[in-house]
Amino acid sequence: MARIVIVGAGQAGAACAAKLRSLGYDGAITLLGEEPAPPYQRPPLSKAYLLGEMEEERLWLRSAAFYAEQKIELRLGAPVRAIDTAARRVMVGDEALGYDELVLTTGSTPRRLPAAIGGDLGGVYTVRTLADVDAMRGEFVAGRRLVIVGGGYIGLEAAAVGAKLGLDVTVLEMAPRILQRVAAPETSDYFRALHASRGVKILESTGLERLLGEGRVSGVRLSDGRELAADFVIAGVGILPGTALAEAAGIVIENGIRTDAMGRTSAAHVWAAGDCASFPWQGGRLRLESVGNAIDQAEAVAANIMGAEAPYVAQPWFWSDQYDTKLQIAGLNTGYDRIVTRGPEGDAVSFWYFRGDTLLAVDAMNDSRAYMVGKRLIEQGKPVDPAAIADPATVLKALLR
Template identity: 65%
Template sequence: MKHVVIGAGQAGAALVAKLRSLDAEAEITLLGSEPVPPYQRPPLSKKYLMGEMELERLYLRPARFYEEQRIDLRTSATVARIDRDAQEVELEGGERLPYDRLALTTGSRPRLLPAGIGGDLGRVYPVRSLEHIDAMVHEFAEGARCLIVGGGYIGLEAAAVAASRGLKVTLVEAMDRILQRVASVETSNYFRTLHQGHGVEIREGTGLVRLTGEGDVTGADLSDGSTLDVDFVLVGIGILPEDDLAAAAGLTIENGIAVDAQCRTSDPAIFAAGDCASFPWQEGARIRLESVPNAIDQAEVAAANMAGGEEDYVAVPWFWSDQFDVKLQIAGLNTGHDRTVLRPGARPGAQSVWYYRGDRLVALDAMNEPRAYMIGKRLIDAGRSIPPETAADANADLKALL
């Protein structure tokens, strides 16, 4: 059996490792567009950028792993197209790789600012890949003026690192509040206060009109009529599924590469997993999860089915974010919630927000509250709930309710 995997990120690395554990004889090829083995992305904008983690420690597995496991890892490999009729992958340069099963773990790409508003100026950086971080690391000098565009988790994590390094940080968010698309008012308020306490200037309801400068960026015009002098700009306005290759091959695209419960695309010989894949969710909905746990778990189910299994992927969403000395842990999806309750934490600066749809607990944000997170996640995973008034009562023994 010949397996080809396109995309050497978290999902691709998990998929080929699982495949090898299931099939000792299969031919496995992993194609990555970057010049390095698969690596962790979360530490890029934190420990790696801060100089606290060396490159080799980013690697998900030592480079020798792939050779020892007889996995043909090809770095700096660009795929030109997928020939579904011939069941071949064509690389730039013309080489063709036959496959019996193909997996797309192509991940995602950052949204970029349009060139028409200065997005193509020098010293304007997305925050996504090793190449991006290596290009910007020299900018993080004490006193430098940094503008961050976007008040989601990517922007806030970048702001935390920049402020910790002594930069003068301004963050602009076009919506009414930071984290508006993904979190409750209570969670937004918590992180606004946290960042402001560390000297980050946050401007909500303020959009970027244009970046200015000749060659390199030197300033920004904002929608409130103000202008800023800046030394560099970080762009954290979300990511898009990397599905162009799949679309060109005629696969069904629906907010990413559409797969069924067993991670098969509209072509039964092709599978997809990770950030690039959308899959069936509750009540007929289809979702795409952008997280390390999803990339690993979905990739391993895809691998099992590529090896002849019939497993369904059952997502258990959970996420995290590190900002300053706060660890945010998120369980579940808060989509469609109609009520939130705030539970004070056991220590100063700790709290949790519990999301309900009717009487059903659907999600939880825990800030420096690992105990509340653990209990809430177990409840959500089991499809159980506790009354909102119990969740809000700091004196209630949640563990006893398990």
């Protein structure tokens, strides 16, 4: 019987397996997961789950019964040791598992603080897996001192949880402003003010020299020589695509596992999707770290395995929850030359990224209407009058006509 093996049982891997079945694939499907938990949602880990507002079972993408009903062999705690693309097999422990088609949905791994500056001390955490969050949950006790290294979305979400639970929270950001790599100054200003209103201390243009402590972290020394006490530390300094298996197998890597527009890698019968994959985009290449991309790209790969021959066209979108603020992002803001602000109206405000009259992206805070209209305008690619966006009298939906 024909067999498709999917390496990586996260959002992309689970989506690919389910899509193959819904498209009528009747061969064997084996979904290999390194973690002991079934495929689960990652975004709530640093939000509702860390706050204790969500049980583990609610994180699961599908019930255990789904995989049995769909005849998807789900193997957990089964890290793949190597891939042999010539023989078409993967090594799971000492077992050689053959495949007709192989899909790599190996995700990403968090950057860790170097051991040379104390990153291997106890009480230093990253936020990526269920095990990561389970390991740190007991640290979140009111009055304790939390230092977060990195002012991106993961770091700020962890800061929000800490502040809500009564911790003394400090965020260190080496760049001149939080969110500098991913957002406009207006969005940075919004979230800086939001966190300050909740008592979070944000230190920008401030690097980490080293972590202090013997065996367990007790503080941090900053680049300016100051020292801060810390009961524990969270590193939110970005992620790296999971390319090690592919690279060892001789598959081409280019900011992730390089794929063509269909999701094929440089090796015959091997595909890739999700955080680990880079794909053609507007004359260059793009790698997206988002749930939406993981699902859409994995489903596109499943369709192409079934013969669709349809290029994957990304429609980027992202979100972040901090306190009572829901940020929804549509599009990619790379290359913007102008920001148009709409609002505030109540607690809703949105920032619209333009290059000339071309709308590139929208950051919408507590404004789902702005997000939805902006997303559709971007997908349509039609010119938008920036003045109309800024005018509170404009009915946004009218711009879609």
